[in-house]
Amino acid sequence: MRAKITYFLTALVLVVYFVLVGSRGVLLIQHGTLLTVTFGVAVLILPVIGIWFLWQNTRFVSRANALAAELEAAGQLPVDELERDGYGRILRDSADEVFARRKAETEDAPDDWRCWFRLAVAYHDARDTPRARKAMQRAIALHEKKPVPAL
Incomplete structure (x- = not known):
């Protein structure tokens, strides 16, 4: 559960960041000079790439979790049989x-x-x-x- 909350909060922070960066890009484009329009378009590309990456990652995690849930329901989830050191790290x-x-x-x-x-x-x-x-x-x-x- 902790991992889901952390993932959600990180995604939320990224979305806010993308909105802020995107708004700056729009402001640059609205300024209207060749230089600011060029920079504005360049600035808008970054949030688009970021949103695509976040979407792909979220889909991957959701699908992997669905597989884990299916295996758990069937009683076939891998058992943690790993030996660990005194700090809990896997040997x-x-x-x-x-x-x-x-x-x-x-x-x-x-x-x-x-x-x-x-x-x-x-x-x-x-x-x-x-x-x-x-x-x-x-x-x-x-x-x-x-x-x-x-x-």
Whole structure:
């Protein structure tokens, strides 16, 4: 729940920022000189890119959470079996061991979105965020029966 609140607040702050930046861009365009119109258009491009990025990220998180909820309802959510140090950090050897099992499981069933979801969690636990995201995108695509993105 804490992560959802943090995400919502961050998104809200970004939207306010995009509105403020966008309003400055409009003011520059309304000034009417070649220089201010050029800068105004350039300033407006940044909020558009930011809103697109925020939208894509929100869709990704929503879909990943939907998969997690589906797995949880079926009793198939990956169990946290990782060993941790005294500070609660995951031990690298433990993460590598779980990752190896998840990778083998996914290689045995490459069209099963559940395997890709568990592999994404294993990548995340091993602190490999880019691969975790790609594996989750693959799980989402398989679940939605869409063309699967290349890894």
